[in-house]
Amino acid sequence: MATAVMPKVFKNYINGEWVEARSGKAIENRNPADSNELVGMFPASSAEDANAAIDAAANAFEKWRLTPAPKRGEILYRAAEILTERKEDFAQDMTREMGKVLAETRGDVQEAIDMTYLMAGEGRRQFGQTTPSELPNKFAMSVRTPVGVNGFITPWNFPMAIPSWKIMPALICGNTVVIKPAEDTPLSTYNLIHVLAEAGLPPGVLNIVSGKGTVVGKAILESKGTQLISFTGSTEVGRIISEACAPTFKKCHLEMGGKNIIIVMDDANLDLAVDGAIWGGFGTSGQRCTAASRVAVQKKVYGEFVTKFAERAKALRVGNGLNAATDMGPCINEQQLKTVMSYVEIGKNEGAKLAAGGHRLQDGDMARGWFHEPTIFSDCDAKMRICQEEIFGPVVSVIPFDTLDDALAIANGVQYGLSAAIYTRNVNNAFRAQRDLQTGIVYVNAPTIGAETHLPFGGIKNTGNGHRESGEAALDFYSEWKTIYIDYSDRLQRAQIDNAD
Ligand code: NAD
Numbered sequence: 001m002a003t004a005v006m007p008k009v010f011k012n013y014i015n016g017e018w019v020e021a022r023s024g025k026a027i028e029n030r031n032p033a034d035s036n037e038l039v040g041m042f043p044a045s046s047a048e049d050a051n052a053a054i055d056a057a058a059n060a061f062e063k064w065r066l067t068p069a070p071k072r073g074e075i076l077y078r079a080a081e082i083l084t085e086r087k088e089d090f091a092q093d094m095t096r097e098m099g100k101v102l103a104e105t106r107g108d109v110q111e112a113i114d115m116t117y118l119m120a121g122e123g124r125r126q127f128g129q130t131t132p133s134e135l136p137n138k139f140a141m142s143v144r145t146p147v148g149v150n151g152f153i154t155p156w157n158f159p160m161a162i163p164s165w166k167i168m169p170a171l172i173c174g175n176t177v178v179i180k181p182a183e184d185t186p187l188s189t190y191n192l193i194h195v196l197a198e199a200g201l202p203p204g205v206l207n208i209v210s211g212k213g214t215v216v217g218k219a220i221l222e223s224k225g226t227q228l229i230s231f232t233g234s235t236e237v238g239r240i241i242s243e244a245c246a247p248t249f250k251k252c253h254l255e256m257g258g259k260n261i262i263i264v265m266d267d268a269n270l271d272l273a274v275d276g277a278i279w280g281g282f283g284t285s286g287q288r289c290t291a292a293s294r295v296a297v298q299k300k301v302y303g304e305f306v307t308k309f310a311e312r313a314k315a316l317r318v319g320n321g322l323n324a325a326t327d328m329g330p331c332i333n334e335q336q337l338k339t340v341m342s343y344v345e346i347g348k349n350e351g352a353k354l355a356a357g358g359h360r361l362q363d364g365d366m367a368r369g370w371f372h373e374p375t376i377f378s379d380c381d382a383k384m385r386i387c388q389e390e391i392f393g394p395v396v397s398v399i400p401f402d403t404l405d406d407a408l409a410i411a412n413g414v415q416y417g418l419s420a421a422i423y424t425r426n427v428n429n430a431f432r433a434q435r436d437l438q439t440g441i442v443y444v445n446a447p448t449i450g451a452e453t454h455l456p457f458g459g460i461k462n463t464g465n466g467h468r469e470s471g472e473a474a475l476d477f478y479s480e481w482k483t484i485y486i487d488y489s490d491r492l493q494r495a496q497i498d499n500a501d
Pocket of ligand 1: 153154155156157158180181182183211212213214217218221232233234235237238240255256257258288289290390392418458459463
């Protein structure tokens with residue numbers, strides 16, 4: 001079972017035991033706001049470690065699937081209570097390992113709490129259908145059944161919330177789990193696993209194996225022991241995951257990249273739209289799949305919007321997220337900072353106008369972190385690379401437009417389809433936009449971020465593959481429908497034949 005005090009050197013959790021990786025190697029987890037700070041050492045596990053975890057999950061499955069769902073729910077309920085008690089500590093840990101400001105890491109933990117309570121309640125729901133049969137003395141119903149061993153591969157930007165979106169519905173449906181957290185942010189996922197172990201999950205039901213995607217992730221994908229894969233991350237890696245699942249027809253759920261947009265109509269409350277663009281564009285330093293990395297503004301209010309938006313961006317205080325005065329933290333790592341800096345050069349070369357920011361911040365203590373100014377490009381053309389590609393950093397492109405039709409064409413003219421928003425006080429504009437935007441999520445008079453756990457979450461086009469996280473929709477992925485017909489007529493009754501006359 002879980003130990004009460006977590007060491008700085010972390011182990012894998014396999015079959016109810018904290019065990020060292022067979023490789024004996026470790027991955028450093030460093031604070032992106034201060035690379036001198038070593039947050040912890042996490043196992044650089046091998047394929048054998050992953051396979052041991054999959055075996056443990058397979059052995060635990062039979063008993064867990066037969067555990068009444070309300071009992072499974074009680075364990076989740078206890079976990080939600082523990083998460084609530086430790087929310088502040090977990091938020092601090094998360095800010096140290098990934099940089100986003102405390103208000104946001106508290107939100108990340110809260111999302112895990114919300115999801116855990118929600119799915120605890122599903123222990124007493126998971127409703128199926130009962131329906132009349134077309135034949136006499138026959139009963140028809142459908143029930144949810146678990147899928148088996150689930151393998152999860154998760155990203156670093158929501159290191160507790162996203163694992164909870166997968167783990168909680170999986171467990172309540174009766175599946176067992178092996179999760180590989182992101183290399184940059186394993187601690188928050190470990191904190192979640194610790195809590196679930198402490199809440200009383202039986203050994204083997206939930207296992208964590210940290211390490212590289214190309215080693216541990218690959219082993220989870222290739223194992224004959226996993227029947228379901230859920231992945232959140234980049235579209236590029238998602239394609240690899242999809243191909244790896246295809247030969248054995250593993251059930252596969254992909255949540256991938258985004259290039260989300262806020263549309264600002266000339267009848268909008270402009271200050272509210274600026275508030276939304278600041279929060280949507282620079283929250284989590286723009287490192288959200290739902291970040292508003294494009295803002296399209298109707299020409300009549302374009303100049304005023306850009307001026308106000310740039311002023312507000314320049315006033316944002318960038319720094320260590322543990323400091324209550326900080327508005328925006330660092331990029332996750334050096335590589336991501338370099339990507340952001342390269343896109344700033346791309347934007348300049350494409351002829352976009354730099355309206356705010358554009359530089360790395362490295363004065364004083366900031367030199368030890370991966371900080372970048374909140375950056376706005378104005379006068380962008382929707383076809384520019386900075387308006388098409390996911391940058392995943394604090395860079396927003398502003399595009400002028402004439403009509404709502406133009407704005408919708410700009411919005412839909414990207415490969416992704418996760419989230420979109422429109423600011424307008426005209427009900428006709430709002431209804432047309434919610435109908436015609438090609439995204440899984442639409443906001444009216446709110447930014448592109450702010451999903452709630454009891455509604456479906458996910459995207460279309462190159463963002464998703466047709467499944468959804470959260471809410472009841474998640475149950476559809478983590479369970480299989482079984483349809484049951486009970487004939488108590490004591491004679492052969494042939495559907496579609498004996499009831500035809
Ligand atoms: P990433 O694709 O680089 O990595 C995601 C996970 O996949 C990590 O755990 C990584 O170790 C693993 N991985 C990498 N290569 C692998 C391979 N060959 N085989 C198996 N596993 C492999 O993504 P990231 O940088 O961690 O996260 C940022 C991306 O995630 C962005 O594109 C963002 O839009 C996306 N994201 C999407 C959502 C969503 O819900 N749509 C939510 C958050 C993040």
